[in-house]
Amino acid sequence: MRRRKQMMEDLDQDIRDHIERETQDNIERGMSPEEARYAAVRRFGNVTRVKEETREVWSFVWLEQLGQDIHYGLRMLAKSPGFAAVAILTLALGIGANTAIFSLVDAVMLRSLPVEDPSQLVLLKWGARNAPNIHGYMTSGDCPTNLRPGAANPTGCSFSEPMFREIAQVNVFSATAAFANTGRLNLTGNGPATVINGQLVSGEFFHSMGLKAAAGRLFDAADDTPSAAPVAVLNYGYWQSAFGAAPDVVGHRIELNNVPFTIIGVAEQRFTGITPGSDYDVWLPLSDAQRIGDPRDKSRSGDVSNWWLTIVGRLKPGTPIAQAQAAVSGIFRNEMLHGSVPLFHGGEMAGTRGPRHGTPAAGGAVRSQVTYGGGGPMRRPTGNKPVTPPAPQHAAPAGGPHNSEIDSGPQTLSKPDDNPNVTLVQAQTGLTGARSQYSNPLYVLMLAVGIILLIACANVAGLMLARAAARQKEMAVRLALGAGRARVVRQLLTESVMLSVLGGALGILLAYWGAHAIISFVSSNQARPLGFATGVDLRVLGFTVAVSLLTAILFGIAPAFRGARVDLTPALKEGEGSSTSSGHAGGKWFSIGNALVVAQVALAIVVLVGAGLLVRTLQNLRSIDVGFDAHNILIFGIDPTLIGYKGPQMDAFYRDLQGRLSEIPGVKSASYSMVPLLSDGLMVTMFHWPGTPQDQNSEADVLGVGPNFFETLRIPLLAGRGFSASDFKLSASNSGATPTSAPTAVIVNQAFVEKYLGKENPLGKQFGESAAGPDGPASPGYEIIGVVRDAKYNSLRREIHSMMYMPQSFGGASFELRTAADPQAILPAIREAVAKVNTNLPLFDVKTESEQIDRLLFQERLVARLSSFFALLALILACVGLYGLLSYEVSRRTREIGIRMALGAHPGSVLKLVLRQGIVLAIVGAAAGIGVALGVTRYLTSMLYDVHANDPLTMIAVALLLTFVALAACYIPARRAMRVDPLVALRYE
Amino acid sequence: MSTKEQKERIELLQGTLDLLILRTVMLGPAHGHAIAKAIEFNSADVLQVEQGSLYPALHRLIKRRWISVEEGTSENNRRAKFYRLTAKGRKQLEVETNKWNKLAGAIARILRPA
Incomplete structure (x- = not known):
């Protein structure tokens, strides 16, 4: 120094x-x-x-100059606080919107798994040319699965338990873990009975993830043995909410599905589940699966053809992933080609468990024979209880063996031609969970805010250009005094960076607030809290800093170079440098300022069109005729099977409860069904339709319903009759182990009649009978006793398919109560009625049908709302840009306008002069924007409903809206121009 | 100075000024003005050095320790700063001269193919 x-x-x-x-x-x-x-x-x-x-x-000059530049920049900004405020606010909105959406993207897509050293953790995925020859397949929604009947190249990440035990022995992993959802758990022993959800995990699970206990201890291998006492580990959040974070919870006894468990610990706070978006209340050892589960699941622990476990492994240090994959894939292939498949288990193995997906989006186009999804847009583990198909005769497993194959003696799981194999993928990318259904909307929103940032940049660039023009004299003086041009550019860029850094700082505040608002909106629509935590972490901060600097360069570079490219002599001689060009400015249409405004308008149009299409989609979905009356219906779930109700008891239980509920004052009628309508839950069955080839399966949606179902939901009966008490009795015995010879009564919808019967009289038609075979005992099939109007089943978007309703005789149910007024008011009376039948039966998923539909539309509402907000922001920013440009032009041309007026120009023609420029810019921008939108909106197609991606109505409406708002933005500067006093204007300068 | 004269002068290539300075002070320590004059004189006034640009170059060479600076008395008995070639600078001069010769030879071959 x-x-x-x-x-x-x-x-x-x-x-x-x-x-x-x-x-x-x-x-x-x-x-x-x-x-x-x-x-x-x-x-x-x-x-x-x-x-x-x-x-x-x-x-060190560099630093010194930076200090000077900053000092000088601050002084310049303080000198024009109006400019600084508008620029900083604009940038804050642009950067803030990006940071907010990015923080969501970060939380949902990018955050690393909440485990030790996630890069070493790999997920096993199987693949083959044809579906393996298996009896049962269940996914816990951890990864995309494709196992449609007949689908080519099926893939998934569920494996059998014997396969897991074998893979755990391979010496390429330092630890392995397997897990699966428990399904609904009825919890007693901690206040009133509740329904919770949990995950079954192998003994090594917590250890292999490197997780620690917040209290007590976590599982070890000894807990995961059939002889071990049943133990449970609590989720930290659940421990806080349900047990008040009581430290003495360790050792506490609870009952899950009537089985006593001892709580041995609480998992550390950051861990809510390994799969993104998952949130389990409790973890149980894998060996307890049979204790809490369906008795039908008893056989699955030793069954190589029942796949239900997701497997992850931690690579041994120094083991390349390819080597591990070769080892695991070899074992898998060997088992698939040489292990023999046990024969059908008679009544025990009733067929495929439904792939468990909240929405079709979560798992690709999975639809197997029986699909049951939870309600709401999030995959809720509570909703993932395997659903038993209505009767054994429907039990052709998904992608499973055809009858002819089964008959030909012992089978292998796969043929050599099928090339069964396992790939290892990083758990970070392989475990998608709820991530996949959020990725599309998030990308759309990210694009929208990206465009907003561009608009903001163009806006501020316009402001800076105007300012650069006003500062020409200052720049000329600096250059004349010997400043290098590079030095002047640097000075101007420093000012831009300061603006964008200030904007970015304010933007982080906006983003923090915005992300919270979005999350609380999301949470208000969820039955359970979201398994994603958002926050401003280092990655988000880094993103904001990068975006701010990029922004500064984007909007600062043109004005900076323009500022440094001053022609010295005229600039110094004249009061205002640019007044030389003002004489012919009216005829000069292509200028940077105009181009920036056109770009802003065009970009705003793109966002507006996108938002318009999404809003139209929401409206279309809202105004769909669902086929039943969704107003004033209260829904709640109840599952007596969890506490041991069986067979005929169930029917009596439901009938008893239905009677009590109907008597509650305010309840008009009550019924129940296997799942509520429009709850995302869907079951499909396959049967043989008379007149088609023997080995061809026909399919229809199916829903088990209680008495009075159609009356309660107001689905009109078009022909035939409703179900009688004897229909229920018959259905119950047909779905048991010893079916009668009489067919089960079913009621079908119009679509069913249209697809299978045409003009034939549907009433009395029998179908679906089958002889006894390896799939199950003989079954008498169905008989159509009535036809009802079409109604939507699981979702609003899905077309109405052919559908059959049948008397519900088993399994948990969802009650539907039609009430006279506000459904919420009678909730206490309902709880009382249920408690009179059994005090240990909790209600779950209590909501009204309208709330249910709202939840179903949650994603659409979220996206429509956010994109509208961003579109509004884009519109405002573009109009502020237009306003700014015109105001600047008017003030620059004050003298010219004064001369025109002095020479007798009418104020009206001055008004027109300014308005014309604004309107032409807006129209050119709108036209360009629509051109871009036409090319871009097709990427939205998958999110739209009943509106074309290039919907002309939306485009025109958006263009008109923008033109009107632009007109308003032009009017203010135009009026100012009109009021120019020629005398003042001519003395000016 | 007439415009014609200016046209005959050649502006220095980037980096060659360093080489010329090193070469000039090799003959003995010199002060700034003398270096500028020597370059102009030795090149028969063809090479035009904007005299001011000599100083950043000198300081660059000092920073790289290729020349050192010392107080001295000039020919007319005035105190002045003298720039002297260091051992490191001498080596650098050799390297630079070789480089320059190669470059000049190559360009000459291209311009006057045999």
């Missing part, structure tokens, strides 16, 4: 000496002293710049 100072002082002396010597030389050559000195200085060049450059050699 001292050296540098010394060097610089010496330099001054050196330069003085140098010039003096040169002067002396010149005098000796015969010049006059004055002339000699002048020539010497000219010969030397720009003294200031020489000093600057020399100082730069002694470096």
Whole structure:
């Protein structure tokens, strides 16, 4: 430092000496002293710049100049607070919107798994050319699964328990873990009975993830043995909410589905589940699966053809993933090609458990024979209880063996041609969970906010250009005094960066608030809290900083270079540099300012069109005729099987409860069904339709319903009759182990009649009978006793399929009560009625049908609302840009306008002059924007309903809206122009 | 100075000024003005150095320790700063001269193919 100072002082002396010597030389050559000195200085060049450059050699100059620039920039901003405020606010909105959406993207898509060293954790995925020959398949929604009947190249991540035990022995992993959802758990022993959801995990699970206990201890291998006492580990959040974070919870006994469990610990706070978006209340050892589960599941622990476990492994240090994959895949292939499949288990193995997906989006196009999804847009583990198919005769397993194959003796799981194999993928990317259904809307929103940021940039660039024009004189003076052009550009860029950094800082505040608002909106629509935590973490901060700097460069670079490219002489001579060009400015349409405004309008149109399409989609979905009366219906779930009700008891229980509920004052009628309508739950069955080839399966949606179901939901009966008590009795015995010979009565919808019967009379038609075979005992099939109007089943978007309703005789149910007034008011009376039948039976998923539909439309509502908000923001920003440009033009052309007025121009024509520019810009922008939108909106197609991606109505409406708002934005500066006083204007300058 | 004269002068290539300075001070320590004059004189006034640009270059060379600076008395008994080639600078001069010769030879071959 001292050296540098010394060097610089010496330099001054050196330069003085140098010039003096040169002067002396010149005098000796015969010049006059004055002339000699002048020539010497000219010969030397720009003294200031020489000093600057020399100082730069002694470096830290960069920092020093930055300090100067910042100091100077602050002074400039303080001098024009209006400009600074508009620019910073605009940038804050742009950067804030991006940060908010990015923080969601970060939480949902990017955050690493909440485990130790996630990069070493791999997920096993199987694949084959044809579906394996298995009896049962269940997914816990951890990864995308494709196991449709007949689908080519099926894939998934569920394996059998024997396969897991074998893989756990492979020496490429330092630890392995398997897990599966428990399904609904009825919890007693901690206040009133409740329904919770849990995950079954192998003994190594917590250890392999490197997780610690917040209290007590976690499982070890000894807990995961059939002889071990049943133990449970609580989720931290559930421990807090249900047990008040009581430290003495360790050792506490609870009952899950009537089985006593001892709580041994609480998992650490950050861990809510390994799969993104999952949130389990409790973890149980895998060996307890049979104790809490369906008795039908008893056989699955040793069954190689029942796949239900998701497997992850931690690679041994130094083991390449390819080597591990080869080892695991070899074992899998060997088992698939040489292990033999046990024969059908008679009544025990009733067929495929439904792939468990909240929405079709979560798992690709999975639809197997029986599909049951939870309600709401999030996959809720509570909703994932395997559903038993209505009767054994429907039990052709998904992608499973055809009858002819079963008959031909012992089978292998797969044929060599099928090339069964296992791939290992990073658990981070492989375990998608709820992530996959959020990715599309998030990308759309990210795009929308990206466009907003561009608009904001264009907006601020316009402001800066106007300011650069006003600062031409200042720049000229700086350049004349010897500032390098690069130095001036740097000064101007520093100002831009300061603006965007201030904007970014404010933006983080906006983002923090915005992300919270979004999350609370999301949570208000969820039965359970979201398994995603958002927050401003380092990655989000880094993103914001990067975006801010990029923004500064984007909007700052053009004005900066323009600022430094001043023509010195005219700029210094005239009061206002640009007034030379103002004379013909009216005819000069292509300028950066105009181009920026056109770009803003065009970009705003794109966002507006996108939002318009999404809003139209929501409206279309809302106004769909669902086929039943969804108003004033209260729904709640109840599952007596969890506490041991069986067979005929069930029917009696439901009938008893239905009677009590109907008597509650305010309840008009009550019924029940296997799942509520429009709850995302869906069951499909396959049967043989008379007249088609023997090995061809026909399919229809199926729903078990209680008495009075159609009356309660107001689905009109078009022909035939409703179910009678004897229909229920018959259905119950047909779905048991010893079916009768009489067919089960079913009621079908119009679509069913249309698809299978045409003009034939549906009443009395029998179908679906089958002889006894390896799939199960003989079954008498169905007989149509009535036809009802079409109604939507699981979702609003899905077309109405052929559907059959049958008397529900088993399993948990959802009650539907039609009430006279506000359904919420009678909730206490309902709880009382249930408690009179059994005090240990909790109600779950209590909501009204309208709330249910709202939840079903949650994603559409979220996206429509956010995109509308962003569209509004885009519109405002574009109009502010237009307004700013015109205001600037008017003030720049004040003199010209004054002259026009003085020469007799009518105020009206001045108004037109300004308005014309604004309107032309808006229309050009709108046209360009619609052109872009036409090309871009097709990426939205998968999110739209009943509206074409290039819907002309939306485009026109959006363009009109923008033109009107633009007109308003132009009007203010135009009026100011009209009121220019010629006298004042001419004296101006 | 007439415009014609200016046209005959060649602006220095980037980086060659360093080489010329090193070469000039190899003959003995010199002060800034003398270096500028020597370059102009030795090149028969063809090479035009904007004299000011000499100083950043000198400081760059000092920073790289290729020349050192010392106080001295000039021919007319005035105190001045003298720039002297260091051992490191001498080596650098050799390297740079070789480089320059190669470059000049190559360009000459291209311009006057045999």
